[in-house]
Amino acid sequence: QSALTQPRSVSGSPGQSVTISCTGTSSDVGGYNYVSWYQHHPGKAPKLMIYDVTERPSGVPDRFSGSKSGNTASLTISGLQAEDEADYYCCSYAGRYTGVFGTGTKVTVL
Amino acid sequence: EVQLVQSGAEVKKPGESLKISCKGSGYSFTSYWIGWVRQMPGKGLEWMGIIYPDDSDTRYRPSFQGQVTISADKSISTAYLQWSSLKASDTAMYYCARHRGDEPPRAFDYWGQGTLVTVSS
Secondary structure: OEEOOOEEEEEEOOOOEEEEEEEEOOOOOOHHOEEEEEEEEEOOEEEEEEEEEOOOOOOOOEEEEEEOOOOOEEEOOOOOOOHHHHEEEEEOOOOOOOOOEEEEEEEOOO | OOOEEEEOOOEOOOOOEEEEEEEOOOOOHHHEEEEEEEOOOOEEEEEEEEEEOOOEEEOOHHEEEEEEEEEEEHHHHHEEEEOOOOHHHHHHHEEEEEEEOOOOOOOOOEEOEEEEEEEOO
16 A cells, blocks of 8 residues: 655645645545545644545535546645645545555645 | 544653553544554655544554554543554654544544654664
8 A cells, every 4th residue: 555646746826726636546546435635734733625535524615626537536726825825635545444645745825 | 522632742762662642522432433643754644543442443554554553442532552662763743533434434534633752762
């Protein structure tokens, strides 16, 4: 079980959209519709933003959306805001009640 | 209000043992899987393992199997992560987190504040 692959960084101006990819294998991302995304501000606990590929927990703005195609999942942040600047991690169910995180992506708001 | 409160920062020497804790409140502790996540300095999050407190069913990511032990005491709503012989490479922030309640467990919805473990001679 290797970590899922994410771009090291993405950036955008306020109001723009950014998309973060998360590439795994047929044993994790491609095998289940159980991808979640977490926002992590340094020094704070991670926060669940998306679960089951597309579902948003209560309280998460609808600017955050998820999708998946094959072995690659994606998180899109629309209408980028300054407070969205953080590290983002995908996570996939990997069978046998285990999971695997992505390598993480730093989102910078220009 | 669901809360996970972790034990405080630890400074240990290589070879020493350690057990850190995560106390849950505001929900039925025995009904949700609890997991541990490692973040080494300057690195990303790593899924370590999970436990179901009701029956102590435990699952580990292969790279952590045999390196740590996850346990729980449901009588005091507390989960644990322990090492029998620490290494410098165990230096990291460790988070506990609760799974949402779906089967299979697949997303952490509440997180502890993290416990910083420093291993240095």
